[in-house]
Amino acid sequence: MSKITIVGAGNVGATCANVIAQKELAAELVLLDVKEGVAEGKAMDMMQTAALCEFDTRIKGVTGDYAATAGSDVVIITSGIPRKPGMTREELIGTNAGIVKSVVENALEHSPNAVLVIISNPMDTMTYLALKASKLPKNRVIGMGGILDSSRFKYYLSQALGVPASDLQGCVIGGHGDTTMIPVVRFATYNGIPVSRLLSKETLDKVVADTMVGGATLTKFLGTSAWYAPGAAGAGLVEAIIRDQKKVFPCCVALDGEYGQKDLCIGVPVVIGRNGWEKIIDLQLDAEEQAAFNKSADAVRSTNSVLN
16 A cells, blocks of 8 residues: 655645545655644544545655655655735745755655655745756656646536536646646546537637636635645646556646657656656647747746756
8 A cells, every 4th residue: 555745734735635535546644844743633534534524545644754754655745834815825935945956855755656746835946946956757746736727627618508517627737826727628528528619719718718717816815725625636747656556637738849849847648657757648739729838838948947
């Protein structure tokens, strides 16, 4: 049975842990935080739901003790400061870069064979940083953002159509940012029917616009970043890895010529399996979509330059 570590026991990390435990994706789940008692308390609280929710995963909370994470198959990094209202993901970079680099080094010291899942923001840049700092094979470093953005895309489509989100297919590629993500309308379907046949261009344009500011909308409501959907999206990615599902998810991965980009981590559809991401799917973007992707890549590269 697998072992999973989540670094960062805040709202996203704890929600991700809760979903992973209830899906029984691991025999052991370690929740690590730097704030004394937070991970221990949340782990105990979740373990007290085990009899009620009928799961056998053992959840352990620790404060800064990376030795407890040894032998993890997957390490999920959610640590860093969350967004506040009016704050862009990019404004987090200075603080979160130092945190993520330290976490990657500490985690891999104890779990050298782990797949890294990056949720910390700005996610594309933090994934790139994790790849460079870890020197791991590129398939073992995955940023989660596109899965969350695609789930939000399907939510807004479901609201517009009045149908269940689970009956919709929709993919968001590009950067995980309010101005850089690209909901690819051409590939969105309702049980195989293109949504462009079912909704007007005006409605679809609004769905796209709402998707792009989906995170900011919730930050305005909540006063901080959302956590239920990000936590569930992280758990969905981990499930595909642990169960070797070969699912196709849009994830932030390292490109080496694919989609016309190099030396960049950005969201594209990939096949996910036991060893991380296995293959990049070429959507064969049209000219307009490729232009949007190039613009998104330029913006991510600009944010990455702040790392220097």
